[in-house]
Amino acid sequence: MARRNFNPRFDTVRPAGIAYCENPHDVSECLNFVRRFGLPVTPRCGGHSYTGASLVPGLVIDVSPMSAIRADAPSETATIGAGARLIDVYDKLSAADVSIPAGSCPTVGISGLTLGGGIGVVSRAHGVLSDNLRAIELVTADGRKLTCDAKNNSDLFWACRGGGGATFGVVTSFTFATHPTSEIVVFFLNWPWSAARSAIDAWQHSREPEYAASQIFTRPMDGTAIDTILAAVQRRGGLSGGGQGGIALDALGGAVNRVAPDATALVHRNGLFNAQITTTWTTDAPTDAIRAQQNWLRSLHAAMKPSASGQAYQNYADAGLTDWKQAYFGANYPRLLTVKNRYDPDRVFRIPQTVGTATK
Numbered sequence: 465m466a467r468r469n470f471n472p473r474f475d476t477v478r479p480a481g482i483a484y485c486e487n488p489h490d491v492s493e494c495l496n497f498v499r500r501f502g503l504p505v506t507p508r509c510g511g512h513s514y515t516g517a518s519l520v521p522g523l524v525i526d527v528s529p530m531s532a533i534r535a536d537a538p539s540e541t542a543t544i545g546a547g548a549r550l551i552d553v554y555d556k557l558s559a560a561d562v563s564i565p566a567g568s569c570p571t572v573g574i575s576g577l578t579l580g581g582g583i584g585v586v587s588r589a590h591g592v593l594s595d596n597l598r599a600i601e602l603v604t605a606d607g608r609k610l611t612c613d614a615k616n617n618s619d620l621f622w623a624c625r626g627g628g629g630a631t632f633g634v635v636t637s638f639t640f641a642t643h644p645t646s647e648i649v650v651f652f653l654n655w656p657w658s659a660a661r662s663a664i665d666a667w668q669h670s671r672e673p674e675y676a677a678s679q680i681f682t683r684p685m686d687g688t689a690i691d692t693i694l695a696a697v698q699r700r701g702g703l704s705g706g707g708q709g710g711i712a713l714d715a716l717g718g719a720v721n722r723v724a725p726d727a728t729a730l731v732h733r734n735g736l737f738n739a740q741i742t743t744t745w746t747t748d749a750p751t752d753a754i755r756a757q758q759n760w761l762r763s764l765h766a767a768m769k770p771s772a773s774g775q776a777y778q779n780y781a782d783a784g785l786t787d788w789k790q791a792y793f794g795a796n797y798p799r800l801l802t803v804k805n806r807y808d809p810d811r812v813f814r815i816p817q818t819v820g821t822a823t824k
């Protein structure tokens with residue numbers, strides 16, 4: 465059980481060990497150990513990485529015991545242990561009538577979410593989660609404990625706001641600015657399938673006035689692209705293998721785009737929305753059914769390419785991307801590489817698709 469992540473696709477990865485770290489000193493000891501024996505290493509928080517990046521055949525540094533959550537009213541901040549999950553973050557902070565603009569899945573971990581940016585339903589009002597970060601505590605690959613904020617180790621602080629997990633060190637705690645919350649109304653709107661085309665079109669244009677005010681917005685999809693999505697969703701319904709598939713559209717813009725693309729490592733500051741294509745299957749699905757679902761996903765991805773910007777959100781990691789450096793990090797990649805070379809020159813952290821790795 466201990467090696468199981470959210471996605472059963474990675475159940476076959478067998479770590480040599482999983483170290484449950486209770487404090488930064490434990491993390492430091494783990495890193496000293498893996499450096500001594502040249503073992504692969506990766507941190508783990510909520511275990512929701514799409515590419516299984518928090519599991520390696522070497523040592524997994526599990527930060528989940530560090531999960532204390534403390535709101536501080538005078539400074540309007542909250543300090544959250546790197547192992548906390550969103551359900552507990554929202555729960556604890558709501559007792560103090562505050563919150564942070566995190567994601568929507570209760571079991572996602574605060575670490576992976578923040579380090580890759582963090583998109584949620586209130587991003588347009590408060591920015592991505594990492595825009596709300598005020599400080600982090602981190603253990604570097606060589607075992608040093610550092611505080612990073614706007615004044616101290618500011619290059620690392622910049623890189624940890626969108627540069628991705630398992631890249632510059634192991635974070636042990638985050639301090640965020642908090643936002644007051646009052647009553648929240650949660651609602652779902654449903655349309656008949658026959659109205660799906662106009663619903664998507666109206667949804668994207670409903671934000672047009674705000675976006676249209678700026679030159680940096682990416683264009684809304686045209687009718688042909690919307691039809692492509694709808695046809696693909698219908699096609700997905702006919703595939704075998706169980707599970708479900710579809711495309712989720714997360715609104716961007718607003719406060720997300722009021723931050724300059726080089727102000728933090730998160731470069732995506734001109735998006736109108738983020739489209740996430742997913743497909744799932746049951747554990748007993750035959751190989752050809754799984755392959756057909758994956759082909760479905762790739763063909764929809766390819767069909768949407770002409771309408772899309774070429775950027776991809778690093779927290780929705782896609783192992784099939786060959787141009788991931790550009791897609792995830794764009795013009796910020798060279799600066800991220802400089803930070804990587806400074807804090808992890810020996811590539812102790814070297815999982816695929818992270819800054820400084822040459823592999824896919």
Ligand SMILES: Cc1cc2nc3c(=O)[nH]c(=O)nc-3n(C[C@H](O)[C@H](O)[C@H](O)COP(=O)(O)OP(=O)(O)OC[C@H]3O[C@@H](n4cnc5c(N)ncnc54)[C@H](O)[C@@H]3O)c2cc1C
Nearest residue numbers: 509510511512513518567568569573575576583629630635
């Ligand atoms: C069901 C589901 C819902 C999601 N919903 C959203 C959403 O609403 N918004 C959104 O933006 N994203 C969402 N995501 C994507 C999510 O943000 C990423 O998958 C994220 O990386 C998960 O973080 P984690 O800590 O749970 O995962 P993990 O697999 O534990 O970690 C992810 C990465 O961060 C590294 N890491 C973990 N802990 C640390 C640490 N302490 N220090 C340094 N590196 C660390 C890991 O090694 C790995 O590379 C969702 C994903 C899933 C599966």
